[in-house]
Amino acid sequence: MIRLLLAIIFWAGAVQAEEIVMSLSQDEVAITTVFDGSDILIYGAIKRDRPTQDLAPLEVVISVSGPLQPVIVRHKERRFGIWVNTSAVTVDAAPSFYAVASTGPLPDVLSETEDLRHSVSIGRAIRSVGADVMNSSDYSEALIRIRAGDDLYQRRDSNVDFDEETLFSTSISLPANLVEGDYPTRIFLTRDKEVVDRYDTVIHVQKVGLERWLYNLSRQQPMVYGFLSLLIAVAAGWSASAAFAMLRR
Secondary structure, X not given: OHHHXXXXXXXXXXXXXXXXXXXXXXXXXXXXXXOXXXXXXXXXXXXXXXXXXXXXXXXXXXXXXXXXXXXXXXEEEEEOOEEEEEEEEEEEEEEOOEEEEEOOOHXXXXXXXXXXXXXXXXXXXXXXXXXXXXXHHHHHHHHHHHHHXXXXXXXXXXXXXXXXXXXXXXXXXXXXXXXXXXXXXXXXXXXXOEEEEEEEEEEEEEEOOHHHHHHHHHHHOHHHHHHHHHHHHHXXXXXXXXXXXXXXX
């Protein structure tokens, strides 16, 4: 009995002997008037207290999530020749951006139980759905499909390089249409589909320069922002008309 307890304690110590040490190529993204997206390199290593050659291979899963937002997903049907909204589902908290990368196919490196516990996959990252229809899952799947088409939801199986189960790295592409805010970044170390260690950090995305000034103006002084937008539109239209008239002469 004592030998069994010692074996369990030793096994638990071996499992906890591995720790993630990671870094980012940049932890701040500045959205400017010419911002067209950014690539974030996420890399790191596995720190060990003792050899683990007798254990199952390690895997790495990395996720980057944008700010959570409520989303209304509507279903349209053609009636009497007109497309109309017939039903809707409210997604209470959907990430504005979500990317998950792993060393292999996600179902092969992370169990359903661990996915449910940590909300790693895209479907689990959409936290909850308040629905008044029977097939509410179809609406969340439609949201995933639409945002995946806009490169806002990314699943990158076998996209994490893992050298000798020690050094890992991957690149996450942030599209141009990012929402400002904090982007939680998580790294999971798994063995036999179970999480043995986790590391959390944050990527800060914010507007700067003219983008920041316009954003603040639209929130703090919407009347002035609307008048300025109208003035710019009139000036642009007058300039285009004047240029066209000069070309006709």
